[in-house]
Amino acid sequence: MLTMQYKLITKYTGIQMMKKKTLFLLLFTLFAGLTARADDVRFNMSAPNAVELGSQFRLSFVLNTEGENLKLPELNDFDVLMGPSTSNSTSIQMINGKTTRSVTFSYTYILQAKKEGKFTIQPATIEADGKTYTSNSVTIQVVKGSSKPAGGGVDKPAATPGHIDSKDLFVNVDLSRKSVYKGEHLLATIKIYSRVNLSGFDDIELPNFEGFWSQDIDIPQQISLHREAYKGEIYNVGTLKKTILFPQQTGNITIKPVKIVALVRQRIQQPQSIFDDFFDQFSTVKATVLSQPVTVHVKSLPKAPANYSGGVGNFSLESSITATDVKANDAVTLKLKISGNGNLKLIDAPKVDFPADFDTYDPKNTNDFKATENGLVGSTSFEYLVIPRHAGDFTIPAVNFVYFNPATGRYVTKTTKSYDLHVEKGAGNQSNTVVSSGLSKEDVKFLGKDIRYIKTDNNQLFQRNDTFFGSVNFYLIYLGGAFLVLIFYLFNMKRIRENANLARVKNRKASKVAMKHLKVARGVLKQNDAEKFYEAVTRAFWGYLSDKLTIPVADLNKERAAEALLERSVSQELVDRFIETLDTCEFARFAPGGGTTTAMNEMYDKAVEVMSRMEKEIK
Template identity: 40%
Template sequence: MFKRMKIEYYIVTVLLLCTNLVFAQDAKFVAAVNSTQVGTGEQFEVSFSVNGNGDRFSPPDFSGFQVLSGPNVSNSITSINGNTTVSNSYSYVLVAVKEGTLTIGPASMVVNGRRLSTSPIRMTVLKGQPVQQNNPSQNAPDNTLEQDAPTDLSKSLFIKAIPDQTSVYQGQQILLTYRLYTKVGIVDSRLDKLPDLTGFWSQEVKDQQQQAQWHVETYKGVKYNVADVRQTILFAEHSGNITIDPFEMTFIARVPAPARDIMDQFFGSYKDVKYGVKSTPLVIHVKPLPENGRPEGFTGAVGNFAVSADVDKTELKANESLTYKVKVSGSGNLKLLKELNVSFPPDFEKYDPKITDTIRETVKGVSGSRMYSYLVIPRHQGNFTIEPLHFSYFNPAMGKYVVLSARSFKIKVNKGTADSNVTAFSAANKEEVKVLDKDIRYIKTGEPGLSRQGERFYNSAWYILLLLTGPVACIAAFMYRNWSRRNNSDLVKVKSRKAGKVAVRHLANAEKQLGNKNEFYDAIFKGLYGYLSDKLNISMADLNRETIVSSLRTRKVNEQLTEQLTDTLDRCEMARYSPVTQLSEREVLEKAKHIINSIEDEI
């Protein structure tokens, strides 16, 4: 019988929550008292009502009053002609302890993502019975929100940082999972601090569910409800012992409380407790890649890869284009691969490759493929060979280097048309002109362009002006060269001067990614951090919140601007890892542009 009634109680609670999602759009949060004029020692009731469901209720400061009971929470659902109304009420029984005109301040609550507040209530307190003022903590009801959690709650609610391995090679991928263990109910949660992943290149797992998937797990002989709150793939950027800071969250936990009456004894009594949780710092031991056996041309690929190459044609005419494609597939640091060492014949003009990624980040790591597409143009006829591509990587599972080779290709280049074979520029030297057509030139026809005797250019005004142009141009070029050398001699100032242009490119990419949350905030984050690294002359490895704020204050940047910058960085960091956000991407983009422009004006 008891279990059945408990089940019915939870069903009603779920119905209340679900109905609130539909009918809380026009929520109103109001305060009321049964009388605005009371005497000292006289009890009265104040209630705070909302026509929907909300959370994070904050009561007012009852200065001048003594709380006898509360908050007493009540819920109601009314349905008339198919129109359903949900309301929640938080009431307190108070007694005035001193005479005068007193004010019950506003209470606040978050409803549909907006914090609502009630209007203050003015109370007139007349002389009545004297009231002994007790310590407020002695009269605090059991179901109010406690700021200090019980000491034994640490064994019932905690977060563990769980890496799939703690000893890796430089560049080897690590799956880091932050797992929540709880034996108590969780009413609300807030992310307080993300770990500083300095020393790692990180990528959030994208196929992770938007909502935590709970399951039961036994830890040290005790069963817990467990959920993975965040999963990240890390790649160590240097060797040594790298420490990962704690992951911090604050929870509102619902814990059992002593029963006050027979209803509490029957249904159970609970109180909400505010409790901060953080994981233990984690140390990752990173080994350097071995020097022994390192192949020539190794560029830092770590993982398990395969390579293949292809061409779109093996026969073409001179000055026609050819596409040479190389596909690197497998798992590992695919996004950190550098440009390949591709060797083409000297007569082939090569352009920078177009890179296409088909990569997924899952709990199994980063995997997929990267395609390099090279556009090449042979300039002479003949038979040529594109030599095999050699690609090397380090396999951490085998502990050794592996060298792969793609196939070679025989390319036949036929003679091009007369129009396309007249002149071409060498890929090695653009100023070198090659005459490809060896045929006899045709006799020029048309007007010869002769002039009459005496109508000559020599010694004319234009002739003298042209002679003077040369020395003037040389002097101007000399002055410009000296100015350019002085202006670009200091590399730190050059990077600082060009920091704004580099940031503009990142923000332009972010604008293209509007609506694509992860790529958008990643571009904003990289743009701001890259700009600050160049502008403040701080390496990316040393760039963090403290160094940014300290450097800006040293340069006497407006304190309000510094706060806007750190707030935007925090918002971007939160948005990259939080499944749900109320942020406007357009607003974040405009704010980032404003911050960069303001820093440019002040520094």
């Protein structure tokens, strides 16, 4: 009895010890994960690209760990009005059971430029974990102050309602160069410049670039405005399109103007009293702007060698072969890979002089390049499939690839090595006819084997008198088919019942959809960056509506969005809340007090509520 009691007590004590150890290990793992920091310490400095003389701007430093002894560079060209204003944020993530913790420390100064010009602020230093880290440098262009702010000119009503000055809103087609060789790339960037309260676009007509082969560069669909100096003035500038152009004819080629119908929020009256509705003081007007036509002078190429393949740029050449010891009627593939920067898409396959006894097929072309501001960068490959018909020793001679280098104005020849092939007699005596799609060894199919030979074996034949109908197999198949039909019917009925209440399904998913679209805004909120936060909320709404209403972002504006939402059975009250949310974001980006943590948290909660309700109500 005593022995049994002792064993029970020992077992109970062991269990308790095991639980304590397990709990300790869990707490230790969690604590270690929470206190772990990334080894990659980042220290960045940021400031506007351009500011007006006399205006205030922020100089910000961001460190992803706790630091001390921040040392600023010399700021002789600027007055430090305030700072540093410090803040920090913390985020914790658990992914696959692993907990990570990241922190951000921000140091912000308010500066004011003393004079016009272009100034570079040298890197700052800070100490963290016993080491010294150096930031990047920033360049700021200071221009003469303007009476009209780039933020939109909302301080006073328009002199003529509905009129937009051409100096306050215009579009340009900027070319990286205006004189090129035929086939040489140039970059065309379409930008809109604004000093008004630009709220969207009603129509955009882009040129089709006649006389050029063009390739668009991937840019964000949502147009993001940034401050930029142009002819001594500060504008909010947005990039509408970037395109790589390759002229296909010589002489002067004129690019037709870009036409944009922009939507501008314009102040129409002064408030009569402090009780007047703030948003009733504005109206949206349409403003049509046209770019100036631009002309490109295209020079002819010098007289080309006979084996010129049409390449213009800077390239290298590689070659490879699948085998050099083969049998007759076996396929061999020679691959030429042209890599570099230029008109890769327009290069013709280099000529290869294969032996006369070889069957040849059209080469297969494979492209692996990307459109960048420096042209098409990557490679284009040509695969030549050949089939030697007879045994012997053969040579595939070296291949010459000739291209034009516009940087030097001369043709360049790249040459591969030659390949010696040893071909043995093929197995068997049958005549093998080759039919090929012309691309790879696997594509080659041998015919001549479609007629079976007469069998000489003593095979036995059996006569079958039994019938399938009424047999065991017949009933098994019949019952099995009926069972499958029943299963399908029950499954379909279950799916119909689950999806019957679409409103309940939408309600369940609405908040998840809103949180997904506002994920970027939530991340910026933790960084305490007001301007980026309100911009992220606005972009989230436009992206959400573009997906739900199947309307391109470039074609969306507040009026069209409101009309489409009402057509999709969204209540007028919710549409008004949506418009109010966007208006608040537009004005809060640069308004005093809009950058407080409380204001941004309230805006985030409001955005989640509005988007969740829209997800429920949109039919």
